[in-house]
Amino acid sequence: MKKSLIEEKIFKMLMYAAIALVIYFVASVVLSVFKRGLPLLSWEMVSQLPGGGFYIGGGGGFLNAIVGSLYIVGGATILGLGISIPVVFFLNVYLKPNSRLGSVARLAYDVLFGIPSIVYGAFGFTLMIYFEMRTSLIGGILVVTLLIIPIFIRSMDEVAKATPTDLMEAAYSLGATRWETIAVIVRQIAPAIATATLLSIGRAIGDAAGVMFTAGFSDRIPTSLTQQTATLPLSVYFQLQSPSLEVQNRAYAAAVVLTFIVLALSIGGRIIMNRFSRNKIQ
Amino acid sequence: MNRRLLKDRTAGYMMFFLTISSLLLVVTMGIGLYLKASPILEEHSLWDLLSASEWKPMKNQFGFFPFLMGTLWVSGLALIIAIPISLLMAIYLTEYAHSLVRRFVYPFLDILAGLPSVIYGVWGMLLIVPWVANVAAPWVDRNTTGYTTLACGIVLGVMVIPLLVSLFIEIFSNVSHELREATFALGATRWQTTKHVVLRKTAPGIIAAIVLAASRVMGETIAAIMVCGNLAIAPGSLLDACYPIPALIANNYGEMLSMPLYESALMFAAFILFFVVLVFNLFSRLVLKKIKTE
């Protein structure tokens, strides 16, 4: 056989191996977490707050972490959407396509996207000390918002950029001002808003390094924005550090809950996407 | 001026303000971290901080060398693992695969990209650490707990695969079909075409993607902390424990408040991380953007 064909064969085998390896990694991560944690997961764990002596093997569950994570994710997602939709709209409707500000801004959001959450956390922490704030729910929400804004903006901007010019002209020719075309743009990028939201929720709920500094940790469900709050990833991390097997088991159970939420987001995302695309003009 | 136009203008100014302030975030972050780090820079010279290997905050010794080396080892190893896998996978998906295969594989990448870093940490503790302790280390006649640079590198390497694959795919699909067909017409095999045309043409993009992935690996915190061993000594081999910079920051955030210089030292660590990531990101984004517009 010719040398080139042998080479082709070898590399093709390597590619198959690479794909098999990646699929193995996915299965291995998900299954190992489920296999270890699922038998330990009980209703008590997801429905109760930590009881007395929780971290040395006492009873109770990690409802505090589940609710805390939902609060942070919910707050950050709403804030994030409220900031990024106007920014995307501004970049695409108010600015000219080759505007200087636009390209600098887009570069900055790309860079912000790459900055690790521990840096956001450390930065948020210094700000909070400066403003004499204590670690709290609101601190966590703000830092996670900063963390997800670049995701929102980047993925929505990608779609908004591709808005057909015909569409904008149709709106303008009806006498719409730039601001009034927001009704058109928002509907046009609705699928992107949906995917971006899911992506951000996924990143927000999994973030540990950012909230570690800013939201703190607490065994209770916060009743105000200024109280500390627990989060699922930190709950997993802290409980795994315990020498007690019982506490570690709870960490694995919490990991199952977290994985389940993320998987549901990823699968649900594909279904929801289709619904949001119904009005979109190609 | 009528009301509608007033609304248009006001909204414009407000959105301009929002855009500018989110832009300023980058600048504020850099300045804020630098100001916080400046006390320690006044006390010790930059070179001392980076080259000293004693980390004893209570004795006013802040040597960042072990942490820098930890980050370097771990990132290097993670990239060595991730690059070939991602490259081969991206080549297969863009050059060879049927669209059905693509539709089958993409969800796996999505899941891999979406899993939180703490879950990777748990996976590392459940599978990789025992594997290192029971299989890899005995193989070279070493005895470890498994919480090593090797374990950390593997975990971070797997984590960065989806990012690399998606970047590679984007870069490869920028190569025009005519170019590929021209080589096919000369009788080249698919792999030869890939090797001579696609990879050569996209080399700058591939490097930019790798730099971007490196910055991502360097910042990874929770997954690293859970498997790296957290020992403040520069690793001498893959089977030694290590202590990357993000782990240093995350592990000590509570204690540092009592000592101003300690806090400053950690913020200096955050600033290093910020600075390196910023430079890496700027470089690779500019390269990628240039490729896209070509």
Added chain:
Amino acid sequence: MNLFHREKASAKDNAFVVNNKFPHPDDMRLSTHALCVSIGGNPILKHVNVDIPCNKITCIIGPSGCGKTTLLRTFNRLVDTIEGVKMTGVVMLGNQNIVAAGASELTEIRRHIGLVPQRPCPLPMSIYDNIAYGCRIHGISGRRKLDAIVEYYLRAVGLWDEVKDRLNAPANKLSGGQQQRLCLARSLAIEPSYLLADESTSALDPISSRMVEELFVKLKKDYSIVMVTHTLRQAKRIADHVIFMYLGEVIEEGDAEQVFNRPKHELTQRYLAGSFS
């Protein structure tokens, strides 16, 4: 129901009149004087002087690249969206100069001058909202008023019976011809005086295209229509007034009957004879 004549709201009667909800100044004649438009330094229109008659169909004809579309898009200032555009001269709508109009007059001018696009371009909304959108931004609200408007204008373009059961369906689910009629209804709903049509039938199948054409003929009782068309046959079928352009200049303008049968200019003769296109 008389669909095409504006009902006059009598002084006593405060009831909402579906097709006369906006003010309509009497003198709304559209004309240009020494209009020059250049894009990035290239002159596209050179000293264009035209006078668009009211309640007639005016067809702008000429070979491609002669500036027909630019002229049309100057009338509602959509040329603004093009980078590096410069305009001099005068475009009068009634007693207002469109070229000099500021942003605040512009929205009102565009309400008076509707556009039916080249390719059907529904907004990414439901069928209902497509029509209601224009009215909403011009300050009309209230479900009942909007319901009446939507029904009236969907009837006007003959779409009502086809879509009345699915008004909340996305507009992009309609066929091309239906979409184009929806776009027409959308423009009509804000009661323009002029309708600009930029080859509005070129992307449609022959039957839909004929349907839209017939609508234009009906509409000229109430609207003045300016059409850009590539097909001479279409111009001959429906035009009352013809403007022939060549390389950014108006070569001949006049009554359709005269331009088509007794063209004065040699270029027009050659174009009509098909010696270039």
